[in-house]
Amino acid sequence: MSQSANITWHDHAVTKKERRERNKHHSYVLWFTGLSGSGKSTVANAVAKRLFEEQTNSYVLDGDNIRFGINKDLGFSDEDRKENIRRIGEVSKLFVDSGQVVLTAFISPFQEDRDRVRALLEDNEFIEVYIKCSIEACEARDPKGLYEKARKGIIKEFTGISSPYEEPAHPEIIVDTEKHSIEECVEQIVQYLKGKGYYIS
Ligand SMILES: Nc1ncnc2c1ncn2[C@@H]1O[C@H](COP(=O)(O)OS(=O)(=O)O)[C@@H](OP(=O)(O)O)[C@H]1O
Numbered sequence: 001m002s003q004s005a006n007i008t009w010h011d012h013a014v015t016k017k018e019r020r021e022r023n024k025h026h027s028y029v030l031w032f033t034g035l036s037g038s039g040k041s042t043v044a045n046a047v048a049k050r051l052f053e054e055q056t057n058s059y060v061l062d063g064d065n066i067r068f069g070i071n072k073d074l075g076f077s078d079e080d081r082k083e084n085i086r087r088i089g090e091v092s093k094l095f096v097d098s099g100q101v102v103l104t105a106f107i108s109p110f111q112e113d114r115d116r117v118r119a120l121l122e123d124n125e126f127i128e129v130y131i132k133c134s135i136e137a138c139e140a141r142d143p144k145g146l147y148e149k150a151r152k153g154i155i156k157e158f159t160g161i162s163s164p165y166e167e168p169a170h171p172e173i174i175v176d177t178e179k180h181s182i183e184e185c186v187e188q189i190v191q192y193l194k195g196k197g198y199y200i201s
Pocket residue numbers: 035036037040041063067076080081082084085105106107108109144146155156157158159163
């Protein structure tokens with residue numbers, strides 16, 4: 001429910017359909033979810049590079065451009081994570097409307113929040129990608145040293161340790177970064193996109 005009264009939705013002079021036709025590709029969200037260190041950013045950026053090389057207009061949303069900017073007022077309580085994902089969902093919808101592919105790399109630990117973003121979009125505009133990696137493997141990687149700090153209690157409410165992570169119930173794609181190389185993970189996603197007609201090169 002909006003807090004603002006007397007607001008009017010403006011239709012755009014250029015439609016989403018026209019933007020897609022100009023771009024020569026569909027616009028949609030590749031929503032990566034998984035534990036910290038599972039490989040969301042690595043795989044999302046590698047897929048974005050591949051799309052860029054294939055003339056697809058895409059953009060990666062991750063902590064760097066969201067938690068340092070639009071969401072810098074939010075922390076890691078369940079409520080703040082929910083609001084984080086809600087705002088990212090709304091921003092993603094704008095990207096889709098602008099005719100671009102958006103790749104989001106957030107833990108997004110709650111099924112309900114991911115489903116709410118799905119519901120904002122049309123059926124063929126949301127692809128949930130579960131970046132699967134066990135907590136043991138993520139902790140062994142510990143690329144930012146955060147698991148060590150979480151185990152020592154220096155970081156509170158850390159996903160997988162002191163805050164929950166709900167595995168996706170119905171993801172379109174499951175990518176296992178323990179079993180497959182980065183290149184294989186990218187190829188799996190590209191093959192999915194090609195198979196479903198998302199990928200036009
Ligand atoms: N308490 C706690 N729990 C989890 N993660 C933490 C925490 N504190 C800081 N970080 C760092 O913030 C990144 C997760 O932010 P997200 O916006 O993706 O989280 S969420 O979707 O709102 O749950 C996460 O980035 P990734 O490692 O890329 O997942 C961490 O680097």
